[in-house]
């Protein structure tokens with residue numbers, strides 16, 4: 651659990667000036683992802699801005715994973731909380747210290763609703779956050795008939811069997827941006843899940859995913875793999891078939907054991923196009939016709 655690897659083997663995050671591009675006056679056309687680190691991203695979809703899995707610990711600090719387990723962060727976040735644009739909501743896959751940490755707990759604005767599992771929502775409500783608990787397939791809609799963002803919670807399995815009982819419940823999320831009736835962009839954030847037939851249910855419900863944000867890393871906890879490694883990530887792509895894929899959750903902690911390069915190589919070898927590696931601090935346009 652506390653096993654470390656050489657921090658010099660990881661890529662240093664690219665520090666950016668601090669401003670994430672703001673979607674003002676976008677008329678619903680913006681679709682962009684800024685990668686902050688771990689599974690933390692800023693998603694700009696039309697006039698909406700969403701933060702995912704806020705992890706703002708710095709290099710050398712420990713993330714607590716419950717049950718006495720922890721892992722040391724190997725990287726710095728590319729942005730600080732104070733650099734974030736105004737948020738419409740936070741989407742949180744589960745309550746683990748590499749997804750919602752003590753920095754977020756102290757410094758994150760408590761007003762935007764946190765859409766998360768009922769388990770995590772209870773804890774966050776105790777800490778004064780506005781929460782919106784979602785069970786599998788439940789939805790929360792932001793906006794109005796003119797422009798809306800629908801977040802649907804979808805199944806995630808952090809671990810099976812005995813190990814599953816040690817880890818908190820996880821949700822994936824499908825985030826749909828609509829202008830009027832028309833879906834402009836559909837993003838699937840996997841959450842910390844293993845691959846499996848629960849993903850086939852996601853594909854049946856959402857056969858047309860524009861962008862998959864995939865939590866990888868092949869995280870090892872107590873001799874169990876509890877997030878997708880390279881092979882599982884490729885299996886995920888075979889099941890979900892997104893137009894483009896942005897890997898996250900792969901280089902920031904000692905417990906992440908499956909290198910990003912393995913996933914990229916194996917995915918391309920398996921014929922999956924549209925793999926886009928977004929560096930920390932980088933803002934990627936998500937329109938499928940740009941660079942996928």
Ligand SMILES: [Zn+2]
Pocket residue numbers: 746748749842869899
């Ligand atoms: Zn994690």
